[in-house]
Amino acid sequence: xxxxxxxxxxNSVRLRLPMVLDFIQQYQPDxxxxxxxxxxxxxxxxxxxxxxxxxxxxxHGQKGYHGVAIVSKFPLTDISSRVFCEIPESRHVSxxxxxxxxxxxxxxFYIPAGGDEPDPEINPKFKHKLGxxxxxxxxxxxxxxxxxxxxxxxxxxxxxxNDVWSHKQLLKVVSHTPIETEALNAILNGGHGWTDLVRKHxxxxxxxxxxxSYRSADWENANKGRRLxxxxxxxxxxxxxxxxxxxxxxxxxxxxxxxxxPVIVRFAGV
DNA sequence: ATGGCCGCTGATAGCGGA
Numbered sequence: 001x002x003x004x005x006x007x008x009x010x011n012s013v014r015l016r017l018p019m020v021l022d023f024i025q026q027y028q029p030d031x032x033x034x035x036x037x038x039x040x041x042x043x044x045x046x047x048x049x050x051x052x053x054x055x056x057x058x059x060h061g062q063k064g065y066h067g068v069a070i071v072s073k074f075p076l077t078d079i080s081s082r083v084f085c086e087i088p089e090s091r092h093v094s095x096x097x098x099x100x101x102x103x104x105x106x107x108x109f110y111i112p113a114g115g116d117e118p119d120p121e122i123n124p125k126f127k128h129k130l131g132x133x134x135x136x137x138x139x140x141x142x143x144x145x146x147x148x149x150x151x152x153x154x155x156x157x158x159x160x161x162n163d164v165w166s167h168k169q170l171l172k173v174v175s176h177t178p179i180e181t182e183a184l185n186a187i188l189n190g191g192h193g194w195t196d197l198v199r200k201h202x203x204x205x206x207x208x209x210x211x212x213s214y215r216s217a218d219w220e221n222a223n224k225g226r227r228l229x230x231x232x233x234x235x236x237x238x239x240x241x242x243x244x245x246x247x248x249x250x251x252x253x254x255x256x257x258x259x260x261x262p263v264i265v266r267f268a269g270v
Numbered sequence: 271a272t273g274g275c276c277g278c279t280g281a282t283a284g285c286g287g288a
Contacts, residue, residue: 011287012277036287038278064278065286113288125286156288173272175288213288214275224272228288259276259288 002242003099003267004029007108007152007229009211009260013037013069017045019253023262024052027247030073031097033108035154037067044069060093068093068108068153078105082139085131099267102148104237109136109153118177126174129156133183140191145234151194152231154260157184160199162207163227175226188232195238197231197265202244210246211260219251229263242268 006029010016013034024032032054037044044059054071058079061067067090070076076095084091094107111132115125139145159181161167170176188194202208209225216222233241243266250261 015277036277113286115286116288169271173288211288213273215273215288217274226288256276 001269003031004264005031005033005106005150005152005231005267006262006264007033007035007154007231008262009035009110009154009229009258011036011038011258011260013045014039014043015256016258017048019250019257021048021052022253023247023250024054027262027264029264030099031106032071033106033152034069034071035067035108035110036065037061037069038064039067056097058093058095060090062090066090066110068110070095070106070108072097074098084135085128087128091132100269101237101240105144105149107149107151107153109151109155111153111155111157113156114174114180116174118172118174118179129174130179130183133180133187137183137187137190140187140194146192147234147236150231150233150237152229152263154228155184155230156228157181158209158226158228159184159188160204160227162204163209165207165209165224165226170226175228193235194232195235195241197233197238197241198227198244198246198263200238200241200244208246209248210263212251214259229260231263231265237267240267240269241265 056072058070078096091110112129114129117123120127210229212219212225247262
């Protein structure tokens with residue numbers, strides 16, 4: 001038996017509920033981390049997920065924008081959320097669950113997109129993004145992150161050259177500027193060390209994306225994507241990860257897809 | 271070559287996304 005964990009920026013969970021339920025049918029994930037639910041806690045489709053087999057839910061929404069949620073087949077305890085940069089937006093929720101190897105803390109992040117101009121002096125959104133990364137760096141250096149942790153979400157950064165359609169053309173575009181990619185890679189490689197579970201299974205010389213802009217008239221042929229969505233784990237968890245997949249077909253789901261697709265990792269042996 | 275789009279709101283124009 002394997003356990004599957006998914007991250008997906010759903011861009012309105014209410015509008016996209018039929019697509020999520022279709023995905024659940026197809027992939028049978030155990031834990032689903034959703035970003036940009038774009039609803040308040042009481043607007044979240046609790047009953048639909050419960051009926052689909054996911055009665056355990058940690059929802060941290062807000063009106064209109066942002067918002068994150070974890071829905072799970074397994075009980076969630078110690079549900080918590082954290083505010084970054086003293087800006088009261090719903091960008092993080094965490095919970096503890098047991099997938100058979102003892103307590104696992106899972107964190108769901110929605111890192112700020114950062115606006116257009118990659119200069120913190122003139123763009124407060126970019127300043128927020130860098131501040132968020134700085135606070136993550138400090139937090140992850142704490143001893144609890146030595147083991148038993150999985151972090152996932154829309155990080156809004158494509159860290160490697162082959163995580164974007166054109167490294168050269170995106171070096172000055174927010175999501176792939178050196179200041180962002182270096183900060184994210186420093187978090188990955190610093191602290192107690194994380195494993196990028198998707199790149200554990202897909203070689204770095206292979207182009208890989210999880211997001212395609214709505215503005216591209218023909219996203220599939222243009223294929224100007226970026227890998228913005230990530231799942232990392234501490235070494236003790238990562239060693240049991242046996243597969244990773246990006247479910248690209250959901251970018252073309254019906255007439256109303258999200259601009260992000262699900263990222264799935266599987267763990268062996270419960 | 272990023273933006274031609276998208277979802278939300280005491281909506282009907284403006285914000286945020288990336």
